[in-house]
Amino acid sequence: MKVLQACDLAVGYGTRTVVNDINLDALKGQFICLLGPNGSGKSTILRCLAGLLAPLRGSVYLKGNQLYTLGPGDLARTMAVVLTERLSPGLLTAFEVVAMGRYPYTDFWGHLTEKDRCKTQEALRLVNGENLATRYFAELSDGEKQKVMLARALAQEPELIILDEPTTHLDVKHRLEVMAILRQLTREKGITVILSLHEIDLALKSCAIAMLVKEGKILACGPPEEVLDEDTVTELYDIDSAYFSDCLGGMELRNNGGTLVYVLGGAGSGARVYRMLSKHGFGVVTGVIHENDVDYHVGKAIGATLIEEQPFEEIGDSSFERAVELIRRAARVIDAGFPVGSLNLRNLDLIRLVLAQGRTVYTLRGKRETEELYGEAGSRFIHCHSLGDLLEKLTSNAHATG
Numbered sequence: 001m002k003v004l005q006a007c008d009l010a011v012g013y014g015t016r017t018v019v020n021d022i023n024l025d026a027l028k029g030q031f032i033c034l035l036g037p038n039g040s041g042k043s044t045i046l047r048c049l050a051g052l053l054a055p056l057r058g059s060v061y062l063k064g065n066q067l068y069t070l071g072p073g074d075l076a077r078t079m080a081v082v083l084t085e086r087l088s089p090g091l092l093t094a095f096e097v098v099a100m101g102r103y104p105y106t107d108f109w110g111h112l113t114e115k116d117r118c119k120t121q122e123a124l125r126l127v128n129g130e131n132l133a134t135r136y137f138a139e140l141s142d143g144e145k146q147k148v149m150l151a152r153a154l155a156q157e158p159e160l161i162i163l164d165e166p167t168t169h170l171d172v173k174h175r176l177e178v179m180a181i182l183r184q185l186t187r188e189k190g191i192t193v194i195l196s197l198h199e200i201d202l203a204l205k206s207c208a209i210a211m212l213v214k215e216g217k218i219l220a221c222g223p224p225e226e227v228l229d230e231d232t233v234t235e236l237y238d239i240d241s242a243y244f245s246d247c248l249g250g251m252e253l254r255n256n257g258g259t260l261v262y263v264l265g266g267a268g269s270g271a272r273v274y275r276m277l278s279k280h281g282f283g284v285v286t287g288v289i290h291e292n293d294v295d296y297h298v299g300k301a302i303g304a305t306l307i308e309e310q311p312f313e314e315i316g317d318s319s320f321e322r323a324v325e326l327i328r329r330a331a332r333v334i335d336a337g338f339p340v341g342s343l344n345l346r347n348l349d350l351i352r353l354v355l356a357q358g359r360t361v362y363t364l365r366g367k368r369e370t371e372e373l374y375g376e377a378g379s380r381f382i383h384c385h386s387l388g389d390l391l392e393k394l395t396s397n398a399h400a401t402g
């Protein structure tokens with residue numbers, strides 16, 4: 001069932017069109033997210049879908065009816081809107097603010113019936129905010145206020161909720177909590193949610209449909225798994241200092257080179273080392289790494305030089321020889337403590353080769369483990385007990401010749 005429909009919509013202010021050609025079918029229980037750079041027009045679209053701004057062209061239908069023909073009561077019983085503007089409700093408690101959401105159902109004087117009180121309590125429960133009921137709204141934190149505003153929208157018992165940047169100013173816990181609540185509402189209560197977000201990873205993990213807005217038009221609209229690929233995200237935000245990995249579902253800051261460090265990683269042991277090195281201005285080379293390894297994807301996302309091997313293949317001669325060449329050029333070599341199996345045994349040979357040349361290898365393994373893996377040569381490593389320790393040793397003059 002289509003709850004909200006936008007047909008050939010153009011939105012803007014006065015004579016200025018902000019976004020053109022918007023078409024959207026929002027179905028019952030669907031979670032839809034608008035993504036785009038600052039000023040691209042997400043809020044303007046949401047205001048228009050919410051009936052707060054008249055379209056420049058085209059139409060919006062709410063359950064089949066032209067939005068602008070509906071009276072405020074009908075509208076409020078179907079749609080709730082949570083915008084970014086902060087509410088200043090004087091000395092009202094959170095319960096009283098949530099109860100304001102009952103206005104489509106109360107009498108002229110706004111008297112709350114027992115049912116209204118129950119619905120208000122229920123809305124607070126749905127956002128895990130029962131403990132906030134008696135506190136003054138003005139004294140709540142941003143995250144708590146956001147939950148209360150969401151509860152107020154729920155108290156309206158709407159079929160559709162429109163939210164503008166509901167995760168802004170929230171810490172990671174509250175951000176995830178708000179998204180989890182919204183997702184639960186779509187699944188369990190069949191409420192349709194349309195919101196704008198700045199976090200691509202949250203959109204990817206929560207929404208059924210992502211609408212990408214840029215420079216006056218809709219760049220793409222569809223399941224985020226399909227529309228949020230590396231090239232589209234780069235185009236959407238004009239990013240060149242970071243890279244979006246659709247496999248990892250997040251951004252990585254680009255490695256800008258510097259002293260070249262060769263990292264032998266695998267199975268996630270390399271990822272945190274790459275990030276730390278990249279952050280501190282080192283250039284990262286890594287391998288031999290299998291193309292299905294998480295370290296491969298992180299390495300690729302930060303722009304490290306990769307020496308890769310086919311998934312589930314033993315390390316072949318050509319990748320081994322390339323690794324030997326790049327290790328020779330690297331100023332430092334790090335053994336990130338990767339698990340050793342039949343497919344990556346030759347990475348141990350690479351390390352043995354470096355040791356045989358009289359060079360230093362920094363390792364995150366314990367002494368006993370290096371002795372087990374490398375025999376006598378195991379005593380020639382520089383052991384680092386943490387990433388901080390590794391960084392200190394890498395940068396200290398004592399080991400500058402690495």
Ligand SMILES: Nc1ncnc2c1ncn2[C@@H]1O[C@H](COP(=O)(O)OP(=O)(O)OP(=O)(O)O)[C@@H](O)[C@H]1O
Pocket residue numbers: 013018036037038039040041042043044045
């Ligand atoms: N009331 C207004 N009158 C005129 N122009 C406006 C008004 N509100 C916003 N704009 C302009 O419309 C454009 C789109 O703004 P909008 O707030 O919709 O973008 P947004 O994608 O939500 O941005 P952000 O991510 O920064 O919140 C901007 O150029 C903005 O300056």
